[in-house]
Amino acid sequence: MRFERSHTRKAVALAVAGSLVLLASACGGDDGSKGDTGGAAAGALEGRGPITFATGKDTSGFLPKQVAAWNADHPTEKVEVKELPENANDQRQQMVQNAQNQSDAFSVLNMDVVWTSEFAANKWILQLPEDKFPDLDKLVPATVETAKYRDKLYAVPITSDGGLLYYRKDLLDQAGAKVPTTWDEMLAACLAVQSKVPAAKGMGCYAGQFEKYEGLTVNFSEAVNSAGGVIVDKDGKPNVDTPEALAGLEELTKGFQSGAIPKAAITYKEEEGRRAFQEGKLLFHRNWPYVYAKASATDGSSKIVGKFGVAALPGKTGPGVSSLGGHDYAISAFAKNKATAVDFINFMASEARQKANIQATSQAPTWASLYDDPALTSQFPYLAPLKASILGAQPRPRVVKYNDVTTAIQEAAYSALSNKTPPKQALTDLQTKLSSLITQ
Incomplete structure (x- = not known):
């Protein structure tokens, strides 16, 4: 997941998913959540017709071809791409504003994996019934966890990312x-x-x-x-x-x-x-x-x-640890034609679409089998270190107030890197700030 387009991935049926489960702060606690139900309840996925797809700026040039493939087969349910800025922070801001206005301008949202808790807790996206997405068990387990809030599904992972x-x-x-x-x-x-x-x-x-x-x-x-x-x-x-x-x-x-x-x-x-x-x-x-x-x-x-x-990234005593990145597709709680949105997400999450995407853009898939596809491993030698990167990745804090948390992290780190604050003081200040943002 890169963050200029606002960007995750994995392989094989992995027992390691347990190491990448949501942090406790994402599964409980009151840090701004609005009750146990999280986002809008599952159901009411009705209505067919044109929809919109809100996504960060596409620098690959391949997304229009993916959408065109859908539109060719669904002339009465066409998808219109709503391209947002390249910067992830700006993308999130526009999606939040759209949701706060309860606007139906965005149907399907291409969300950074760290936004799930916030959007679900605020009921800006729909809880999704897992039986509507039959290929979930074919995806890398840890990527599916990024699409959940309080053990309920709110999105479908389309791309993954490892540094x-x-x-x-x-x-x-x-x-x-x-x-x-x-x-x-x-x-x-x-x-x-x-x-x-x-x-x-x-x-x-x-x-x-x-x-x-x-x-x-x-x-x-x-x-x-x-x-x-x-x-x-x-x-x-x-x-x-x-x-x-x-x-x-x-x-x-x-x-x-x-x-x-x-x-x-x-x-x-x-x-x-x-x-x-x-x-x-x-x-x-x-x-x-x-x-x-x-x-x-x-x-x-x-x-x-x-x-x-x-x-692999370098570490202190051996290979380092990547942050888990990627993008999940969610359905706006205020969207029209939600049944079409479900089908479009399944289309984009399919093995065929993900394979076409990696071949064109080298973005990491979430479909597990693709990491061991001989044709792909031959074309993309980086798949082996990428697979290892994703399997060993750690999630960023999965909290409802993620925007406040990440802002605090950025301010502390930038101050230290800019030589304005000694590293030890920067971490002490960050600990204090995070303690006020993440409550139990």
């Missing part, structure tokens, strides 16, 4: 450096490449997404989790003022201080970082699976075609 480390394989090979699994190994590889490969002189070592937006919440969460820390513990309580969380945050702050992370990266969202990597300005880059297709494009937009590889 990946893109790296310049050609330069590592020239320097005799290995693909890193830890932060220290990555920094050592940078020094080796910069000292041994003339073409790498002046190249930045590493960048992720560090602008003050949802991508920063992801990158901060990954740094903390990869160092053994948490933001919210298994009991749903904030626990971010710890030595482990500090170690994770300091990996990033020290990176900026030393220059290993270029100063310009404080402004990077997904696309800014992708472009820098494709233009040969970065040795390592953290981003989502969609970058693979972009960086492999042979239309002249990428300078690194055939020169890069994909690996």
Whole structure:
């Protein structure tokens, strides 16, 4: 799930789903929820005719083809795409405004996985009867959990996401450096490449997404989790003022201080970082699976075609931990023609549509079998590290007041990365803020 389009995925019948279940704060507690029923009750999925599909800006160019395939077979139930901004925060704002006005302008919502609790608790989306979606058991279990609130289904996962480390394989090979699994190994590889490969002189070592937006919440969460820390513990309580969380945050702050992370990266969202990597300005880059297709494009937009590889994110003592990303489709509680909306979601969630989507965009599917499809694994070598990334991923806090929580995380992390607040103080302040937002 990338956050510029406002972006999750997985494989095989996995017992690990238990490790990715909703945090306790998402399943109980009063932090702003409106009763046990959550969103609008299941049922009343009636009405056929034209519908609208509200989604973040499509930078792949493939979504219109997916929708056109539906429209060709459903001339009286056509889908009109309502394209929202590229930034996830702006997408959410427009969806919230639409819901608060009880407008029927949006029928199906393409939602970031972290919005489910908020939208369901406020009754902005419908609770969905699982028997209307017969393929749910064929999807990666952890992705289905992202679509639930208080154990009830409110959406259907269409894409998943796990963070990946893109790296310049050609330069590592020239320097005799290995693909890193830890932060220290990555920094050592940078020094080796910069000292041994003339073409790498002046190249930045590493960048992720560090602008003050949802991508920063992801990158901060990954740094903390990869160092053994948490933001919210298994009991749903904030626990971010710890030595482990500090170690994770300091990996990033020290990176900026030393220059290993270029100063310009404080402004990077997904696309800014992708472009820098494709233009040969970065040795390592953290981003989502969609970058693979972009960086492999042979239309002249990428300078690194055939020169890069994909690996797991680095951690403190071994491979790191990705945040679980992705997008789920939900039905607005105020939509017309809800029966058509159900069928459209099933169409987009189908194995055929998801396979077409990954082939065109390299976005991670939620259909488990696709991760082991020989044709796809041959075409997309990143599927193996992506599968591992998703299986080991951790969800961001699943709370009703998620927008307030993520804003607090972004402010604390950005202040530390900008060298305005010492990392320890930033975490202490964040712990205090989260304790007031997440109540039991």
